[in-house]
Amino acid sequence: MHRALRENAMRNLRALLCVCLAAAGASLLAQGQAAPPAAGADTPSGPAIDLSGYWTPTMNEDGMERGAGSELADYGGFALNEAGRLWALSYDPSRVTLRNHQCDAYVTPYQMRATGNFRAWEERDPHDQRLVAIHWWAQVTEGHRVIWMDGRPHPPAWAPHTFRGFSTGKFVGNALVVSTTHLKQGWLRRNGTPESDQATVTEFFVRHGDHLTNTTVVTDPVYLTEPQLRSNDYYRTPVDHGTWLYACDDSEQIVGRAPGVVPHYPFGKQPYVREYSQKYKLPLAATLSGAASMYPQFQESLRTTTEAAAAALLQPAPGRPDEVSKAVDPEPRDGEIHVLPIRGNVYMLVGDGGNIVVQTGDQGAFVVDTGQGKLSDKVIAAIDKLSEKPIQFIANTSFHAEHTGGNARLGAAGMDPSLPGSFFVNSAPRGVTGFFSDPLRHATMMAHNNVLIRMQDANAPADAEPADTYLEEHRRKFHNGDTIELFYEPNAITDGDSLVVFRRADVIVAGDIFTTTQYPVIDLKNGGSVEGEIKALNDILNRTNYEHEGEGGTYVVPGHGFLGDEHEVVEYRDMVVIVRDRVKTMIDAGATPAQVKAARVTADYDTRYGSNTGAWTTEMFVEAVYNSLKAAGATPARAGR
């Protein structure tokens, strides 16, 4: 054999022997350990594909939209339903000048399409190297999403929503398949094309060499008629992009603007709606046709669409019955009380018809609202597990039954050790000042004085009535290491509403001023008003702050629904203001209540909040707004009773 060939063969043999020994050695080491358990039911023990590294979007599709920005009234290729189309048409881009919208982040499906840099990395258990999570960082809006790979379940329906949502993943075939829930309201497109907080997303990540394709399938029962599929392509970048931050601070954008303004366009009055179609010589109906615009032969179908039919798409279809909410009901309705930790020593209790908040500490528990009272024993049991001390204080946000129904039972389960022997107790004849006279056998209940009056008017049992009431704007206590404040919101839902603010925990309990489940129950008969409701929502927003990019920070507990933050409140406030403005415009034009109802002034929100049955229907809400505005025109809203 030629010497060079022989040396080469020997070198190869040595190399092969080394590889075999190394592999065999590794094999022995591995045999000496227990096989790692599967990370999830359908998840193999290792990743099918590795997403780790730096990724740059190719932007060869929809480059204009994803870069410079989308054009107004361009909704082509989206399966928008009527509500989605009307929501988009009503959207004025100037809305992002509002302080509470300036730092809105992108929801996941839009975030994945954003320009900027992306980075992925794995999180592994340090002891057994199981894949716990895949992290994905987006430069624009500093979007950090976590895809949990350890088989954990999604949170309950009453848990908070975030812009990135809650994601779990598993490997299926050559793809990482990701399921995302708990998203905030956001955009499908940056021109106001909406995605609701009820949307869920299925994603597929597939790598072909150094190319990554992320396919998102958005299912949104509120705004879409069928799943919306889009895909995003990235190429792997071998070096750190170096640019990862995108800090946002809000500020005054339009100085001198009247408070409470929400920029929007009335139905049929979007001034730029024809700009896009005229610029590109498209029929007006082209971008307004929803799912049909995604399919072949669409252009043919437009030939039979008249201008009048296209113009009709700019407004709610007349005569159509009101849509109803397609949102998931966050109330568990399983006969159990569920505890959601909010922050520190503050918890939300869900299950008794209205949300309950409990603060614990070395003093007795402080409870805000008591639910319907159907599950009071279980509420008390849940509080007993959270608090070593009995309930000392109960605060009511309003007199409505879903918030005071458990007063008597929870009150009787508590005690107020701060009162025995005090002047107030010793000088108070029993039955006159409620349970001040018997503090060792009852918690002290506080609320605005109008709650007491309304409950007395309704002949509520005396042991359910708050005895510690306040008359003007404010009541405060320092309890369990936190300042707790009750702020009076006159004439919002009723004339006795309070916001309860845990200052250090940074939690606001809103009662029915804010819910995630329905239109606000403006109770005109008991002193509510739409203007008061808007003021109350703005008062919440004046006390909230976000932690990062428009979310987190101050938590806001709704009277019903999932735990929110500033973003949920601002979307709700926007809705009330927009509906108020539409009704007011019609009133100014001389419309009757029947004409306002027929105009379907809530058509873009009904699939989220609407109801045709039950205690609070869409029709009742619109009627309340109408009558409230009419009454306000006649007599100014009262500051209190």
Next chain:
Amino acid sequence: MHAAIVAAVMTVTLAALSAQGRGAAPPPAPAPTPRSGALIDLTGYWVSLVTEDWRYRQFTPPKGDYVSIPLNAAGRKVADAWDPAKDEAAGEQCKAYGAAGVVRIPTRLHVTWQDDTTLKLDTDAGAQTRTLRFGRPQGTADSWQGVSVASWDQPRPIFASPIPNRGGPAIKGGSLKVVTTNMKPGYLRKNGVPYSAGAVMTEYFDRFDVPGGDSFIVVTAELVDPEYLTTPYWTSTHFKRQSDATGWRPTPCTAR
């Protein structure tokens, strides 16, 4: 000490190898054909979901509108000279229906196995047929659909472990990879955005099944064309599965 470890390791290795060879060898199974060994099922009727580049795909954009495509100066020059009447006069109405453009046209696909080694993609828009042959390239050079070679693509470790069952979990599924060359010069968009005869297109067909029963094909394509493009041009195009031929209506190519 080291010698003892080496001996033990070698013993274990040889034992493992010996165990593999123990007993009567079963008759060799016939090698799977591309059809029998298909990693994913792409057959059936599929319909375009035009949710991206919508205006450019559902309508013929104006001349010179080539946003998002990395055209070089030569490419822009060709695009700026687009004249559909000239294409019609030359009988080249199908320039936008070539392999690099046809999946972007709103269409229905009918995917079938022509034989055990050839997948056939028919489009109703433009009535085009692509033959995707496994193994040897298939097709006619200098034609709209060019010459395609297909393969099943599955993520694999670069080095297979010499120890049985130590190579990581087996991966099921994968992609159909198609490399197409020798295309007759055509259009990436109907408004005359060009690709050249030297363009090479690499496509990956992935199938995704989502909760609720829908299935989708995503075709991720990279077009490399040094004559007209400054960088590779990437698109990912979507099709939704249909249960039958509903809507299937072959129509001739149009230049406008």
